[in-house]
Amino acid sequence: MDLTFWKSRYGQGLAVLEPFWPYIAAAISLFLAIYVTAHVAQNKRDARAAAAWTGLVWLVPVVGAVLYFMLGVNRIQRRARQLTGGLIDTDDGWRVAAEAVPTVPHLQVLSRLVGRLTHLPLTDGNELALLDAPQTYQAMLDAINGASESVYLVTYIFGNDAAGKPLVDALAAAVKRGVKVRVLIDGMGAHYSLPSVFWRLRRRGVPVQRFLYSLAPWRMPYINLRNHRKIMIVDRSLGFTGGMNIRAGYLHKPARTTDLHARLEGPVVGQLLRSFAADWVFTCGEVLETSYRGPAQVGEVQARGISAGPDADFDKRRLTLLAAIGSAEQRIRIVTPYFVPDLTLMASLQMAILKGVQVQIVIPRKSNLRMVNWASLHALRWLVGEGAELYLSPPPFDHSKVMTVDQHWLMLGSGNWDARSLRLNFEFDLECYSDTLTTRVDKMLDRHILLSTRMEPEHFRDMAPWRRLRNALSHLMEPYL
Known part of the structure; x- marks a missing residue:
């Protein structure tokens, strides 16, 4: 039979079905909407996210369902467990015989809660040096140049620029010395500069991988899940973490x-190592040695790492923030470039204000993401009305992420106060119990606040109506910012 015969038969079949196409399309749309609604209802813990996806699949037939299957389904946890054998939740690194206990009584409950969330001990005997971005960059270069056993680095953005090229040179030189080097760059963050530094690292012989990177259409469901961590571990005894790309x-x-980063020595470095090893085995299947090699006592800081992400570590960071806010008795200070928290965090801050806790929030006056900045101002309008102190810091853009409670507890790392960091990104933060360290950070924040402009309730009332509307409309996008 020739091609003409089949074209004729095909055309006849379409002609027979033509009157029924509207009914077939309606049946497919109805089936997809019902199926997605059932899936959303059973798998989404956030009622607002569930309502948003349900509305989308019913109001935008077929297209809404396709978007849900691409962006709304979390497939990370299942795959992570397949690759790690379920060990991603266990402490397979260095552990002390007796876990440290905070000296401040009202923070001991917070420590127990975070310990149960993370399945990790609060480690004693750590030393943290707080560095600005240029100091951190030089300290990282020095550490790589002095490495003798291993260098493990994960970052969201690794620029192929004046900052990235010298680090590539140092990493390549370390490889030639026989140092075990592993570099992990987020699949999206690798393209913030073109050509990507990934290819420069490859050409120089540096083992490098991209986290959740693929151009294949069937990999699109992972496009919204990014590795935002910034960690470097040298010789399994020296660590760096914070907010700096x-x-x-x-x-x-x-x-x-500007940014704030920490240089770490002590047992908590083993927890940074564990986090990197989990990301690395997830990405390429290679299992790394995760035993801490440094001394048990270096300084006086009690610290613990908090890995968070849309996998086995889901919600750990948000619950830690809620617990820290609830434990505050005197003062909470928050510095973040992006402040668009969910309703539970907003309510917990309001409760802290009502019980007499001083709440101070510092965000950049001019953000690199305008819509996030507008949404932040809308959310903060209500907190300022309740009594929170809001400060807008002048340029340069401050990318630091730090929080202190009662001059005893400190949290810093890669996580922001927005939906992306709280639900979608893989983040790493460090909680520290140390009066000396927290006081040092508070003094830094005092200087920061002196240079900032305070926003009073009347500033929001006097804001142009079109600006208030713009901010409110931007805040409607809070689940997606």
């Missing part, structure tokens, strides 16, 4: 962006 903007004079 590897970008030239930090090194310009004057700087375009």
